[in-house]
Amino acid sequence: MAEQQINVAVLGGGSFGTALASIAADNGARVHQWMRDETLVAQINHEHRNGRYLPHYVMNSAVQASTDLQAVLADAELVLIAIPSKAFRSVVQAAKAWLRPEQILVSTTKGIEQDSFLLMSQVLEQETGFTHIGVIAGPNLASEIADKQLTATVIASADPLTRTRVQQALGCRYFRVYASDDRHGVELGGALKNIYAIAAGMAAALGMGENTRSMLMTRALAEMSRFAVAEGANPMTFLGLAGVGDLIVTCSSNLSRNYRVGYAMGEGRTLEEAVDALGQVAEGVNTVKLVCAKASEMGVYMPLAEGLYHVLFDGVPAQDMARTLMMGEQSSDVEFILPRETVQREHRDQALHNHASKDHASKDHASKDQVFKNSGDKNA
Ligand SMILES: NC(=O)C1=CN([C@@H]2O[C@H](COP(=O)(O)OP(=O)(O)OC[C@H]3O[C@@H](n4cnc5c(N)ncnc54)[C@H](OP(=O)(O)O)[C@@H]3O)[C@@H](O)[C@H]2O)C=CC1
Ligand SMILES: O=C(CO)COP(=O)(O)O
Structure with a gap:
């Protein structure tokens, strides 16, 4: 050619x-x-x-x-x-x-x-x-x-x-x-997916299923594009080879060094042991640190990256972290269609509505009690 x-x-x-x-x-x-x-x-x-x-x-x-x-x-x-x-x-x-x-x-x-x-x-x-x-x-x-x-x-x-x-x-x-x-988007795609490849390797070693892997990769894509957009990249880039393409391969293959570090840790090795055994570069270990610090500075919501950070550097067991993440606030699937803030607002509105109805019901109940009491008095 x-x-x-x-x-x-x-x-x-x-x-x-x-x-x-x-x-x-x-x-x-x-x-x-x-x-x-x-x-x-x-x-x-x-x-x-x-x-x-x-x-x-x-x-x-x-x-x-x-x-x-x-x-x-x-x-x-x-x-x-x-x-x-x-x-x-x-x-x-x-x-x-x-x-x-x-x-x-x-x-x-x-x-x-x-x-x-x-x-x-x-x-x-x-x-x-x-x-x-x-x-x-x-x-x-x-x-x-x-x-x-x-x-x-x-x-x-x-x-x-x-x-x-x-x-x-x-x-x-x-x-x-x-x-x-979109140089920035493509380059960010390549760097960010390494974070989730470590998490995917860990999930595989812990025997988590295909549903879990699919959820992890899709939510990783949401998180990566959220971060990249905050950094000025084009979210559509994440539909391409450097976004979803690279995420799929690195989160699925034992040939990925980032995946292998996660897998070794899922088998019980420490981070140091996993990295030493690899003998090559696994960029995601450093990237997760840098991205978590940057995300918190910019106010970007990245629960998966933060969860992985706690597992890698604070000794939180991966299963505990997975359970915590599953109980996080309910969210939007594709936030470029339905913004996450809208879902949060709907939950808040619903909670206020429930609270108000409960309040109303208890007042109603109290006034009925009063009527009953009054009529009882009369009958007495
Ligand atoms: N491998 C892959 O499948 C892919 C990798 N990449 C990216 O490519 C980049 C390079 O990765 P890859 O080739 O795989 O890495 P490797 O770990 O396989 O090799 C790293 C190379 O960089 C050299 N090097 C490291 N430090 C220095 C230094 N201070 N001065 C000079 N040379 C140095 C090493 O030399 P020495 O042997 O002397 O230490 C070695 O030649 C990574 O960021 C990775 O994310 C991208 C796509 C695919
Ligand atoms: O980027 C890669 C494949 O696209 C290589 O991934 P690893 O650095 O995890 O081996």
């Missing part, structure tokens, strides 16, 4: 960076992949394998790995950055000297920066001031892409050149790239 050979740089030697580098090469691009691990570089260049992150995947042999950032970025027209959010800014800062304004910079990272609450494309914007900036997000389990399972993603950018070049560079017979101009 690539119309002309494009030079692509991938920063990051983890599972997603490796899968994307190989897709671009399958698609005819010249690909250089940067990572800091010399042993992995040698393995990719000689055996076309990333033994640490995707051991069974035979990569496209044209991918050239290197620990030299300058060399990797030298001719790149498109730079894909697949570095966990904790290290993202430092890698961009290290790369900055060799980045150029005409390059297209795309974050593939589904996380939020700790102190700033910035998404990774905002970090890119802040660090470089460039205009060709975008994000990739969608239901994209790296190991399934490695198996060449048919997969779709979203490139989101306000810049048309970024959208079309990424579609041309990555779209191929097993990887389909859809376009969006």
Whole structure:
């Protein structure tokens, strides 16, 4: 599908960076992949394998790995950055000297920066001031892409050149790239769904059923879009691959690292044990902390995220939290149709009405008693 050979740089030697580098090469691009691990570089260049992150995947042999950032970025027209959010800014800062304004910079990272609450494309914007900036997000389990399972993603950018070049560079017979101009919504979708994937893994380990999983995912979608709208994103984005699409896959698959952390905790492991056993990034653990703090600052109602926070960090048993959530106030299904506040008001009005009727009934009762008493007096 690539119309002309494009030079692509991938920063990051983890599972997603490796899968994307190989897709671009399958698609005819010249690909250089940067990572800091010399042993992995040698393995990719000689055996076309990333033994640490995707051991069974035979990569496209044209991918050239290197620990030299300058060399990797030298001719790149498109730079894909697949570095966990904790290290993202430092890698961009290290790369900055060799980045150029005409390059297209795309974050593939589904996380939020700790102190700033910035998404990774905002970090890119802040660090470089460039205009060709975008994000990739969608239901994209790296190991399934490695198996060449048919997969779709979203490139989101306000810049048309970024959208079309990424579609041309990555779209191929097993990887389909859809376009969006709601960069903020797409990026938030990718980051937020990790929270609910942890909860879904926990629910599965605790033997909760399919009804429960469906409820969890649907209410997660309501919560994610409520938060994203408060942050200025378009709620319709959550109907797409980066919203409901990514939520479905990450809340259903043992291949998701966030799901696996939740599952391990549901089996009785502590958070630390679950994260250590994973040995890779599970962005949702940090995201739930940051989002709960932000939601309470902005007054956004996020009971599932807050519930998960209490389970992860305050030692509340997951079953107790599930029971508490089930007894929360009755709410609206789709709040863009029937606002949550309307349902709450209806409940308040009904309660006032019941109270007034009870009051009236008791007054009525009292006056009847009085009449009875009076007539009794008369009869006496
Ligand atoms: N894997 C997946 O299925 C998908 C992942 N993503 C997102 O992609 C992002 C990257 O994930 P993924 O590739 O899976 O992550 P991995 O955990 O598989 O790999 C992380 C990579 O980042 C490198 N890295 C970490 N810290 C630093 C640092 N300080 N300096 C330089 N390199 C560093 C690691 O290097 P080292 O090995 O030397 O530590 C490794 O190459 C995540 O935010 C994730 O949400 C998105 C879609 C799918
Ligand atoms: O984002 C992903 C799939 O789309 C990968 O999820 P995990 O980071 O939970 O593995």
